[in-house]
Amino acid sequence: MARGSLSETLDHLIIALDEKIIDEDVLLSFQTEYESCLKLLNGYIQYLKGKKTVD
Template identity: 50%
Template sequence: MERSYTFENLKCWQLAYELKKCIKKEVIIKFPSSEKYELRSQLVRASRSATANIAEGWGRFHYLDSNKFYYNSRGSISEILDHIIEARDEEYISHEVYLKFRAMIIESLKVLNGFIFYLKREHIKTSRKG
């Protein structure tokens, strides 16, 4: 059965989703209980926001309206990096785990930036035709 085209088909969403899943499985479980409502909560919210904003942007009709959600997602992914740095500094995660997640975050940002720039080029091409 063929799946309809949705935001799930976007590479930027797929990478952010994988990042979110790995954070839950490999990072937040290492935090002490004292971080339950602090760093853990912030990291979970940022990772959820990254995928949710891509999904919401995809669901919007107008380029400018959808684009602001992609920028929000980019901000959330950057926030994840800050939280991962904090987790490393507090020694909740090892330097190796930090490097793994930093690489995932950078890849997510690169792909999302590429998608944003692609949409911008397409918008410019379309608006020049009209």
């Protein structure tokens, strides 16, 4: 769910850029944060999958 929400937020910001609500700098800044959050989420999901098999 978290990855879906993160991707949805990125989609909304791309639309906001297309509609000229935000500028490209805002989108680029978010994309950096997006990539960082996605890596953290994926790592956490892998951690939880590992815990599930151990228990």
